[in-house]
Amino acid sequence: MYYVFIMGPAGSGKSFLAKALNDWLEEHGMDTAIVNLDPAADWIPYNPDIDIRDYITTNEVMKRYNLGPNGALIASIDLSVNYVNELLDEINEEKPNYVIVDTPGQLEVFAFRKAGSIIIDSLSRGSKSVALFLIESQMVLKPTTLLPLFILSLATALSHRKPQILVITKSDILSKEEYIQITKMIENPSDFIISLKSPELNIISEFPFEDIYSFIERVVKSNLENAVMVSAVTGDGLDNLYAGIQRILAGGEDFYTEEPSEIL
Numbered sequence: 001m002y003y004v005f006i007m008g009p010a011g012s013g014k015s016f017l018a019k020a021l022n023d024w025l026e027e028h029g030m031d032t033a034i035v036n037l038d039p040a041a042d043w044i045p046y047n048p049d050i051d052i053r054d055y056i057t058t059n060e061v062m063k064r065y066n067l068g069p070n071g072a073l074i075a076s077i078d079l080s081v082n083y084v085n086e087l088l089d090e091i092n093e094e095k096p097n098y099v100i101v102d103t104p105g106q107l108e109v110f111a112f113r114k115a116g117s118i119i120i121d122s123l124s125r126g127s128k129s130v131a132l133f134l135i136e137s138q139m140v141l142k143p144t145t146l147l148p149l150f151i152l153s154l155a156t157a158l159s160h161r162k163p164q165i166l167v168i169t170k171s172d173i174l175s176k177e178e179y180i181q182i183t184k185m186i187e188n189p190s191d192f193i194i195s196l197k198s199p200e201l202n203i204i205s206e207f208p209f210e211d212i213y214s215f216i217e218r219v220v221k222s223n224l225e226n227a228v229m230v231s232a233v234t235g236d237g238l239d240n241l242y243a244g245i246q247r248i249l250a251g252g253e254d255f256y257t258e259e260p261s262e263i264l
């Protein structure tokens with residue numbers, strides 16, 4: 001089994017991408033299971049095969065412990081750890097080729113807390129896995145928004161310590177010019193890095209560190225080196241995303257390769 005963890009800021013398109021990727025994989029002959037790990041989700045755009053809400057919901061925790069919405073969210077994610085074995089049993093019963101894991105909306109509550117790491121580690125122990133870090137395409141157009149998101153992406157990778165692919169979502173809402181602009185940025189990060197030095201942007205000089213430029217250069221390059229742009233609505237880029245996932249998980253072999261399903 002291969003695990004694909006879908007992570008990213010609130011509203012970045014995690015749940016829609018989980019569905020789109022799941023459907024794409026199934027259409028290409030693979031067995032899949034989608035796991036919903038968000039105990040706070042009211043509605044999700046797919047029927048999860050495995051669902052943390054069968055065991056715990058943020059609403060119940062709010063009522064049971066008399067907590068506000070944020071406290072209940074944190075508590076319900078922390079308490080989700082108690083049900084990892086049940087989730088694993090369900091996954092092992094299905095034994096799909098790919099397990100697509102849709103993570104909670106609030107990235108910081110999941111990715112940077114101990115519970116998040118425990119859940120990710122426990123689920124994927126013994127299986128190859130990859131994380132997708134999602135950034136909305138509109139956020140990519142503005143360097144002052146993009147740089148902090150790149151740093152957040154690195155922080156997330158440091159926290160879960162899995163190979164990570166940067167996924168730029170909602171490509172369908174871009175104009176043709178914007179689409180080309182982002183494509184060029186992915187193909188040639190150096191031009192983007194140089195543009196950060198332009199006097200109009202004045203980003204580099206606003207940072208109070210002398211060597212910030214080389215730091216930013218490395219942050220941008222590491223994010224863009226395997227970035228892909230996708231749309232969950234039109235399906236644009238899902239083939240590239242699959243190729244990126246496959247390069248990490250199976251060393252780039254063809255997708256008809258039969259992956260071992262049993263836990264190693």
Ligand SMILES: Nc1nc2c(ncn2[C@@H]2O[C@H](COP(=O)(O)OP(=O)(O)OP(=O)(O)O)[C@@H](O)[C@H]2O)c(=O)[nH]1
Binds near residue numbers: 038104169170172
């Ligand atoms: N145009 C367009 N809209 C999208 C796409 N993917 C998601 N959306 C919209 O973006 C919104 C958020 O999408 P979700 O997939 O729920 O995002 P999420 O990251 O799971 O959200 P949370 O779990 O609440 O953090 C929804 O209104 C979707 O309709 C896409 O590829 N194109």
Ligand SMILES: [Mg+2]
Binds near residue numbers: 015016038041103104
């Ligand atoms: Mg979601």
